[in-house]
Amino acid sequence: MLTYMRKKSVSVDRIGNNTLAVHGVLDDDIYSLELDLTIGLENLNILDFTGRWNRWTTHECPRALMFLKEAVGLKIEEPGFSDTVHRVVGRKACRHFANLLLECCEAAREAALILKWEESKKKEGDKKFEDFVCREQEKKRFAEAISPSAVKTENNEAHPCKIQRTAHGKTGLFIVDLHIHTHPASPCSSVSIEKVVRKAKAIGLDAICLTDHNYLWERKAVEAVKESYDFLILRGNEITTDQGDVLVFGLEKNIRGIIRIEELRDEVLRAGGAMVAAHPFRGFLTFGVGQLGLTPQQAMERPIFRYIDAVEVLNGKVTDRENSFASDVASGIGLPGTGGSDAHEEGEIGIFATGLLQPIQDERDLIEAIRNGQLGPVDLRKER
Incomplete structure (x- = not known):
């Protein structure tokens, strides 16, 4: 049997008051790649996205880099974000970049939540992180409940969110x-x-x-x-x-x-x-x-x-x-x-x-x- 090892890491740093810098690395026995993201804290939108290969398998792999910029402008908490990433990055560029991008965005979302919690403590006093998260989730559910319950398909046709x-x-x-x-x-x-x-x-x-x-x-x-x-x-x-x-x-x-x-x-x-x-x-x-x-x-x-x-x-x-x-x-x-x-x-x-x-x-x-x-x-x- 062949042996196989995969390593993956993500780091998030705050740059100034309004942005996060995210660095992701995927390294295994077949592929090695890195990406850098700049994410706006206010809307959790992707401001910049660059990637690079350290090791690849076919001559088509480097061509994937030209499609990465298509993710710029996407909002992490927008409905269908994951599907959009798989469509514009995974299919046009490379699934490895798409999967790593999603993990980096999830890390950025969690980092933003922690920063928001720290700001909340300054205004409302000390509170447990778990309590803060529960309150934020309740706000999100309420916002979803009063929003239109339809999404758009690629043909721009509306249909109910729930499968019937x-x-x-x-x-x-x-x-x-x-x-x-x-x-x-x-x-x-x-x-x-x-x-x-x-x-x-x-x-x-x-x-x-x-x-x-x-x-x-x-x-x-x-x-x-x-x-x-x-x-x-x-x-x-x-x-x-x-x-x-x-x-x-x-x-x-x-x-x-x-x-x-x-x-x-x-x-x-x-x-x-x-x-x-x-x-x-x-x-x-x-x-x-x-x-x-x-x-x-x-x-x-x-x-x-x-x-x-x-x-x-x-x-x-x-x-x-x-x-x-x-x-x-x-x-x-x-x-x-x-x-x-x-x-x-x-x-x-x-x-x-x-x-x-x-x-x-x-x-x-x-x-x-x-x-x-x-x-x-x-x-x-x-x-x-």
């Missing part, structure tokens, strides 16, 4: 978000398992699957939450291989670092599990299929497709074009498609999901459905 899911009632499908990350199991996620379950129930999902990065939840811990909320929670794992990320179900083993795809396949087959290629073309189409010369027929020859049982053809963190390309490839090689939000934040849960033809009770039922192709991707954005 009717797929289960109309088609009989059993709806599962098959790709979710939780905190702290996945350091890049900001949502706890309890929040995931509450959100999933609120929007009408029938089940969720935990697929944290190279982390397998203990069965007892998941069963406790499952019983507490009376909601089906499935256990999986997103594992890094030499051919890309793979969602694995039924493997009762933690895989650390990068593993060769054929070695992982052997492990999963011995365990009687199943494998799904996760976002297999994320970033491949950033500069256009024509520029890369990649066709669905050529993509079908990628080694990963010889070792998996299904292909994730709807993923919440890639472009529609990349999802469509994955769907074409899955169809061409005769593999079933799945859908998953790839949620790292509460608002992302259930954007895409997987519809199963029959209700399931546990991971064994899910594995059987994947192997038999008794499932398909569901776009729940159309149900909102």
Whole structure:
């Protein structure tokens, strides 16, 4: 097995009265990059954003830097901020810069909250930070309650914030978000398992699957939450291989670092599990299929497709074009498609999901459905 190490750090300094300077570093065995942000304290808006590569893998990586300035002007607390970052930075530039940018912005938001608390103590006397945070959250909830309850899509069409899911009632499908990350199991996620379950129930999902990065939840811990909320929670794992990320179900083993795809396949087959290629073309189409010369027929020859049982053809963190390309490839090689939000934040849960033809009770039922192709991707954005 290959070894793999990733280091990530963020620092925040106050510059004058009105700005924060944020420095972020991501360094692993494959990539190394840094970014610097200047953030306005009054509106928590990005005033400046620069980045640099220290180590990269392809000649396309340095080209990502030209797109970073498109994040300037974004407001951290604006609705849909995370989605916007993934769209303008993650898709146009690089997902590594997008993820690091979000972590830097979250650190800046927390730093701003601490500064606000310190100012409040000067005016209102000593108070606990926890009490201050609760009061600020109440203010935010009140502001949201009296604001219009609609958001805008990319086509500028208004729709209710809450998903009004009717797929289960109309088609009989059993709806599962098959790709979710939780905190702290996945350091890049900001949502706890309890929040995931509450959100999933609120929007009408029938089940969720935990697929944290190279982390397998203990069965007892998941069963406790499952019983507490009376909601089906499935256990999986997103594992890094030499051919890309793979969602694995039924493997009762933690895989650390990068593993060769054929070695992982052997492990999963011995365990009687199943494998799904996760976002297999994320970033491949950033500069256009024509520029890369990649066709669905050529993509079908990628080694990963010889070792998996299904292909994730709807993923919440890639472009529609990349999802469509994955769907074409899955169809061409005769593999079933799945859908998953790839949620790292509460608002992302259930954007895409997987519809199963029959209700399931546990991971064994899910594995059987994947192997038999008794499932398909569901776009729940159309149900909102």
